[in-house]
Amino acid sequence: MQNFVFQNATKIIFGKDTESMVGKEVQAFTTKVLLHYGSGSIKKSGLYGRVCASLKEAGVAWIELSGVQPNPRLSLVQKGIELCRKEQIGFILAVGGGSTIDSAKAIAVGVPYQGNVWDFFERKADITQALPLGVVLTIPAAGSESSNSAVVTKEEGWYKKDIGSELIRPKFAIMNPALTLTLSVEQTMIGIADIIAHMTERYFTQVPNVEMTDRLLEANIKTVMHNAYILYADPQNYDARAEIMWAGTLAHNDLLSTGRIGDWASHMIEHELSGIYDVAHGAGLATVIPAWMQYVYKENINKFAQFANRVFDVEPDFDAPHLTALEGIKRFKQFYHSLGLPVSLKELGVPEDRLEEMAAKCTAKGPVGNFKKLSKQDVVNIYKLAR
Missing domain, CATH: 1.20.1090.10 (Dehydroquinate synthase-like - alpha domain)
Known part of the structure; x- marks a missing residue:
């Protein structure tokens, strides 16, 4: 066995109806977030409404960025970076599965960086800063809800690459198994x-x-x-x-x-x-x-x-x-x-x-x-x- 250091700071909130706690968890960090999600299935299921109600009750405002695809795209990440800078966002809330979370992580490292966020994926730059983020998990698969890694696809050339840093490990992950029944x-x-x-x-x-x-x-x-x-x-x-x-x-x-x-x-x-x-x-x-x-x-x-x-x-x-x-x-x-x-x-x-x-x-x-x-x-x- 090799020497190791183990540290995982993600707070896990597990069980039925736990998404109702999201507003309180976000409030501990900021009063304005980027709400990041996929194609809209969270609206059909009613999860979107419950998350928004919890944020509103906690006095947290939000700006939305939807459209995350499986194998999340660099172009949407870049759009999210611009949006966070414009709106002075200090926290990202990812509601979805691994693709949404990975997209959120990439946005988180891109906002404070003055260069191209793809530099991190090509190992041309080291991650030294990142916005904090939290998760409401809807698809158990990627494990991104408490990992220190993310994977994004660059459409030009169709390159799929990863990044890793303790700075992108989510601050909390809300995990309600009932959300996966759909x-x-x-x-x-x-x-x-x-x-x-x-x-x-x-x-x-x-x-x-x-x-x-x-x-x-x-x-x-x-x-x-x-x-x-x-x-x-x-x-x-x-x-x-x-x-x-x-x-x-x-x-x-x-x-x-x-x-x-x-x-x-x-x-x-x-x-x-x-x-x-x-x-x-x-x-x-x-x-x-x-x-x-x-x-x-x-x-x-x-x-x-x-x-x-x-x-x-x-x-x-x-x-x-x-x-x-x-x-x-x-x-x-x-x-x-x-x-x-x-x-x-x-x-x-x-x-x-x-x-x-x-x-x-x-x-x-x-x-x-x-x-x-x-x-x-x-x-x-x-x-x-x-x-």
């Missing part, structure tokens, strides 16, 4: 794939003696899988929704990263799929990760055999642990397939004519991943395995 089964399962990906990226490490976080990751993955099956059959099950929502936060709030070095190659490989083809991030990960596993498992067969045994109950073959590992990968892929998720580029609707281009963009600054350093050709090979 999600379709497909949306729910795509979110679940995203949650599991955050854990497998952490799980497959070459750092030895991380038993504590291994066990936490295994338990959280199994919990998500169990409740995924419940929601696939009964999407209105509040208790299963609650388990998934809390698991999604734990998957990406850095607790499960302590003492270990995660891989994250699969995320970078998938970013090229969703950046160019605008596929749902979780669906892309469901396709990429089993292919990545198949490509790299020989780098640490025992780790994959452990995963197969503890998560998928594969009987260990001590004489041939590679067979245990391969069976685990097979069952993992079958799990995604059983939830109606794509497990190939063909099912995802991604053609094969731009694999080289995507791999080149993915590795433009050098090899990716930590479990195994992947070159451009390695990434091409993984895309081909995912066909």
Whole structure:
């Protein structure tokens, strides 16, 4: 286990009707906010009205910026930066899922910065200031509600890149599982794939003696899988929704990263799929990760055999642990397939004519991943395995 410092300052407010507390939480920071959200589904559900009523009761004024898309766009971020400067906004309230939160985070770092906010994504500048932000979560998936990272897509060239800083970790996250009852089964399962990906990226490490976080990751993955099956059959099950929502936060709030070095190659490989083809991030990960596993498992067969045994109950073959590992990968892929998720580029609707281009963009600054350093050709090979 490696040395580590763990700190997560996000205040979690969890449970039914908790969105009514948003005004009081915002009031502690400011009396004027940017209310940031997506296409308007929060208005149809009535959440928008409840949030506005709570803000009004607390004496908080707001300026609105809607229009966040899945794989949030740089152009809207830039619009938000201009709006916050013009209106002298000091706090951002994101109401939605990971895309809305990530867009809000990008706006937050862009407002006090005199250059182009994309500089942070290209590592041309360090984040030293950011507006504070809070969250009302509606889609459990990205874990952005208490993470220190964000991902945005630049339309020019369709580059999808990330930033990370403690300054963009939300001050609070209001999490009412009942708000997720309106999600379709497909949306729910795509979110679940995203949650599991955050854990497998952490799980497959070459750092030895991380038993504590291994066990936490295994338990959280199994919990998500169990409740995924419940929601696939009964999407209105509040208790299963609650388990998934809390698991999604734990998957990406850095607790499960302590003492270990995660891989994250699969995320970078998938970013090229969703950046160019605008596929749902979780669906892309469901396709990429089993292919990545198949490509790299020989780098640490025992780790994959452990995963197969503890998560998928594969009987260990001590004489041939590679067979245990391969069976685990097979069952993992079958799990995604059983939830109606794509497990190939063909099912995802991604053609094969731009694999080289995507791999080149993915590795433009050098090899990716930590479990195994992947070159451009390695990434091409993984895309081909995912066909």
